[in-house]
Amino acid sequence: MSLISAAQRDALANWLAHERGVKNASDNTIEAYSNDLAGFLSFLAAHHGGAEGLGPLLRIAPSDMRSWMANERARGTGARSLARRLSAVKTFFRWLAEREGFDPTTVLSTRAPRTQRPLPRPLTEDAAKAVIDTVGTLPREGWVGTRDVAIVTLLYGCGLRISEALGLTGADAPLPDALRIVGKGGKERIVPVIPAARQAVADYVKECPYDLGPQEPLFRGARGGGVNPRVISKAMETTRMQLGLPSSATPHALRHSFATHLLNAGGDLRAIQELLGHAALSTTQVYTGVDNARLLDVYSAAHPRAKRG
Incomplete structure (x- = not known):
């Protein structure tokens, strides 16, 4: 982290403390966040010709984000790993923007590389x-x-x-x-x-x-x-x-098999979502191989606005 300015190191440390104390992030998550952001901030420092304060972060440009992502891919970072690192960067910038009062849209609107999510393969x-x-x-x-x-x-x-x-x-x-x-x-x-x-x-x-x-x-x-x-x-x-x-x-x-077999036996997708502890119904959809038509049926039956028709 030698390339990172003292102000950026402090911001990173404060953010990690926030994630640990307020968001109850695990030790593994904190370590991953620390590594991801250290790499990102070091790249920006080198990209701009040396360590500076928070200024480069508050004025970050789309070209900075494109250059960082291109550099990561050139280093052999896979699409899934890069998407995870970008997510960490976005979380950090969202927190920093609230503290420093700047617009983080440049970072938050950066698109993650497309990844092909492997479909689960339940047993019979x-x-x-x-x-x-x-x-x-x-x-x-x-x-x-x-x-x-x-x-x-x-x-x-x-x-x-x-x-x-x-x-x-x-x-x-x-x-x-x-x-x-x-x-x-x-x-x-x-x-x-x-x-x-x-x-x-x-x-x-x-x-x-x-x-x-x-x-x-x-x-x-x-x-x-x-x-x-x-x-x-x-x-x-x-x-x-x-x-x-x-x-x-x-x-x-x-x-996977528990969810799929329960669904095949007539289980409700929403109920299965609760049993699995999925935050999003779309995760359960992928988990059980449900097609979009059936997902839309569940959404229409459950969403208050859809019910009012």
Whole structure:
């Protein structure tokens, strides 16, 4: 950050403190923001011939943004990574504009490069059931297999993210009829727990050799600590190889499968959005492979203005 002026370093530090304190951004997000903005500010300093105060930021021109993006692409930055960095820059400038009283339109109107969003690939119902049946039979200690069955049953039966399942504590056992889950961005949702998931977790709790205190992780590793997500990914990898499933059969694919199978069974798209904890209905649309016509039907049925017709 040697090229960045003291005023810009202070602004960056204050913004990161704001994101951490007010927006409750995670450590990983703060680190990514810091790296993205440091790179952007260093480029601007070099682009303008040396470190200056906040002036270049307040007077930033479209040509500055084009030059930065072209430089990023020339350095080998992919479209998706560049879009993420641009998003961080926009968030910073929106905050800075409120403090300094300038118009951030130049930055905010900069278009991100187009990225082709990969479509999710859910498992078939038979394949999802086979995964649950098989993952517990892998060669390792019996209680570990029971643990993995409980985890993948939560992913498929309740649509949890792997981090959400592994974030459960001993206080959550025995599982209630519904779990209060805190997902991405601190967004809370209520998730019904199917009997199969309650039973799978009860079987694991009965066999687990460790004391599952209310503040301790519910799911334990072989040495007693919390389970690393990679352990479940590895179990899924072995399972899919045994079953002849594609490499897309990951723990997250079970969450995709939960949503898709629920929708195919007649579930309401809005309700599925709530169960998954998606902020936008369009995310659920992509998640479940819903076409635009069906999305429009849901929108028309749910939007107050559309209802008034």
